[in-house]
Amino acid sequence: MMNLNRRQFVGAMGSLGAGSLIAGFPSIVLGAAKARVVIVGGGFGGATVARYLRMSAPDVEVTLIERNEKYVACPFSNEVLSGEREIASLTYDYKAHTARGTHVVHDEVTAIDPVKKMVSTKGGKRIAYDRLVVAPGIAFDWTATEGASPELEKTMPHAWKAGENTLLLRKQLEAMKDGGVAIVTVPRRPYRCPPGPYERAAQMALYFKHHKPRSKVLILDDGETIAKQALFEEAWAKLYPGMITWMSGKNGGKILRIDQKKRLLDTELGDQTGDVISFIPAQKAGDIAIATGLTDKSGWCPVDAMTLESTIHKSIHVIGDASSAGAMPKSANSAVSQARVVADAIVAALSGKPAPMPYYTNTCYSLVAPDYGFSIVGIYQPEGGKIAAVMGGGGLSPTRAPAYVRKAEAEYGYSWLKNVTAEAFL
Amino acid sequence: MRSLVFALACAAAGSSLAAGINEFGLVNTCNSCHGVGGVSVGPSIPNLAGLDEGYLKRVMMEQKKGDRFSTIMGRLLKTYSDDEIAVLARYFAAKEWKFIETEKQSEVADRGRGVYRKYCMNCHEKDGKEKNTEDMPRLSGQWPGYLKLETLKYVDKSFTDRKPSEKMAEKISHLSDDEVAAAAHFLASRKGGQ
Numbered sequence A: 001m002m003n004l005n006r007r008q009f010v011g012a013m014g015s016l017g018a019g020s021l022i023a024g025f026p027s028i029v030l031g032a033a034k035a036r037v038v039i040v041g042g043g044f045g046g047a048t049v050a051r052y053l054r055m056s057a058p059d060v061e062v063t064l065i066e067r068n069e070k071y072v073a074c075p076f077s078n079e080v081l082s083g084e085r086e087i088a089s090l091t092y093d094y095k096a097h098t099a100r101g102t103h104v105v106h107d108e109v110t111a112i113d114p115v116k117k118m119v120s121t122k123g124g125k126r127i128a129y130d131r132l133v134v135a136p137g138i139a140f141d142w143t144a145t146e147g148a149s150p151e152l153e154k155t156m157p158h159a160w161k162a163g164e165n166t167l168l169l170r171k172q173l174e175a176m177k178d179g180g181v182a183i184v185t186v187p188r189r190p191y192r193c194p195p196g197p198y199e200r201a202a203q204m205a206l207y208f209k210h211h212k213p214r215s216k217v218l219i220l221d222d223g224e225t226i227a228k229q230a231l232f233e234e235a236w237a238k239l240y241p242g243m244i245t246w247m248s249g250k251n252g253g254k255i256l257r258i259d260q261k262k263r264l265l266d267t268e269l270g271d272q273t274g275d276v277i278s279f280i281p282a283q284k285a286g287d288i289a290i291a292t293g294l295t296d297k298s299g300w301c302p303v304d305a306m307t308l309e310s311t312i313h314k315s316i317h318v319i320g321d322a323s324s325a326g327a328m329p330k331s332a333n334s335a336v337s338q339a340r341v342v343a344d345a346i347v348a349a350l351s352g353k354p355a356p357m358p359y360y361t362n363t364c365y366s367l368v369a370p371d372y373g374f375s376i377v378g379i380y381q382p383e384g385g386k387i388a389a390v391m392g393g394g395g396l397s398p399t400r401a402p403a404y405v406r407k408a409e410a411e412y413g414y415s416w417l418k419n420v421t422a423e424a425f426l
Numbered sequence B: 001m002r003s004l005v006f007a008l009a010c011a012a013a014g015s016s017l018a019a020g021i022n023e024f025g026l027v028n029t030c031n032s033c034h035g036v037g038g039v040s041v042g043p044s045i046p047n048l049a050g051l052d053e054g055y056l057k058r059v060m061m062e063q064k065k066g067d068r069f070s071t072i073m074g075r076l077l078k079t080y081s082d083d084e085i086a087v088l089a090r091y092f093a094a095k096e097w098k099f100i101e102t103e104k105q106s107e108v109a110d111r112g113r114g115v116y117r118k119y120c121m122n123c124h125e126k127d128g129k130e131k132n133t134e135d136m137p138r139l140s141g142q143w144p145g146y147l148k149l150e151t152l153k154y155v156d157k158s159f160t161d162r163k164p165s166e167k168m169a170e171k172i173s174h175l176s177d178d179e180v181a182a183a184a185h186f187l188a189s190r191k192g193g194q
């Protein structure tokens, strides 16, 4: 049992009744000028902040700056690799945000001045803020592996930012001969979507099972344990017997060097090569977070556990993959959960109220086949200044579950995707 | 330690435990699965908005304690307090029920109506009106995928856990998957409980 008090809201907002506005925010009295919130990055994190601010604090001016006009969601993009899904089903624009009154600016943020509280863009705009949300997602750290470089994404597609690169990987799988080997590499921790590479291996095997049954998948892993390990191992054995091999870091999975020309992945136990290779690079916070000095030596952005405000620069909140959010994994669901907390915290701060007690949750569904899914749930709260998992909360789907349950979880997973993308983009 | 601090804070503010809950934070944790405001856009996860408060509270308490089978709700609610569950039930029950928009396939719906009248109506309606009570949730206009999955628990032989209603199990366990799917489609496409 968690302590009741952890979830309580110790502050002036506590007296609010259920009747006040949709989401329980008071209207903000800020004097003449409207408060300005600027959001950098319109992915799951950034877009969701805009949504909740517009819903619950219409007095606040919200500007969302996103480089691209279209957003391709990563969750379940591994299904594009098996042919189960079209990438169009994961593609969103920002029209709903514009319609809700958010100023959507399609431009790239090139600099943030935390002292003048000013954002500059490639297109030459300068936009002032009272509160800034930085949600740029990840950047790849190509320096982490000797011989790696950005060009690698053409020959060994990471498909770790969904879109063209996912389609390229799919094409390579289609072109592969039966009896071939596809390699998925797993980078150093932490990286976005901990179960993602293992789900990918399953989706590749699903495609092979139907179209290239003599082919195999090899996972070369930097780490020693994997997310949802027992569930994945059970599922691989049951659905794709003999098709998927996982090598942990110490058992030949750790990649020391890459020879791009010869397509060799050099490990402690010798060279590996594959007909198709999805090399998922090591990761760090998005470039703009680093350029602004929001990161520490881990490469991620330290934040306050109550408000997700940067512990380095005041009035800047960092959410989603770019943040160092304690025990929370880097997932779309975490980003969305953090976005709600930030919307709540920003409104409180702008109205001079103490920070509300945050609710952090995460769920990741993994799809091993269209009728075989399982999930992990995490419940988190501030604890000693860190975001910690609540003792006894959440947990994994059981192993050895009946077929009904696996199928139901796959169906629930698809509905989760619909709801979480609608929450962020529709 | 923190409970003491909290108790003092509550006493000072003169507020009850439930009134001290951050409602905005709490109720929105459901949105990534059940849709913003409890109106789902995915066919297999149910709408919550407009269900009976007593039903919502009972079901969540049963899920939390593990007395009711769930694939995920039990894990999610384990560490939610009873007060939080009460706030959630009140919040979603106060919202308006939205009948889902679905393309009606006449043939399936007709078949489903037949199944429903023969096997379901007796329990789920009273005086020609659909029940929506603590004991029995409304079904019309709910998502078909969800209705199907719930009803399949009573039919699918691989599902061996205890059913929420043993009486319903007695009456319908012999139905085929197709009959269940048809009944689900009929109910989902039915407007106004008629």
Ligand SMILES: Cc1cc2nc3c(=O)[nH]c(=O)nc-3n(C[C@H](O)[C@H](O)[C@H](O)COP(=O)(O)OP(=O)(O)OC[C@H]3O[C@@H](n4cnc5c(N)ncnc54)[C@H](O)[C@@H]3O)c2cc1C
Pocket: A040, A041, A042, A043, A044, A045, A046, A065, A066, A067, A068, A071, A073, A074, A075, A076, A077, A078, A107, A108, A109, A110, A135, A136, A137, A138, A159, A160, A161, A162, A192, A193, A196, A286, A287, A288, A319, A320, A321, A322, A330, A331, A332, A333, A334, A335, A363, A364, A365, A366
């Ligand atoms: C294969 C795969 C499967 C996954 N499956 C799941 C899953 O099942 N469930 C789950 O919860 N998560 C999943 N994830 C993880 C999820 O996609 C990420 O955790 C999530 O996208 C993080 O959201 P974010 O807002 O932090 O970053 P992003 O979604 O990456 O958004 C960042 C946005 O910021 C923009 N941006 C960056 N810099 C700038 C700049 N300087 N100026 C303007 N715009 C900028 C980018 O264009 C981008 O649109 C998966 C990921 C992968 C790769």
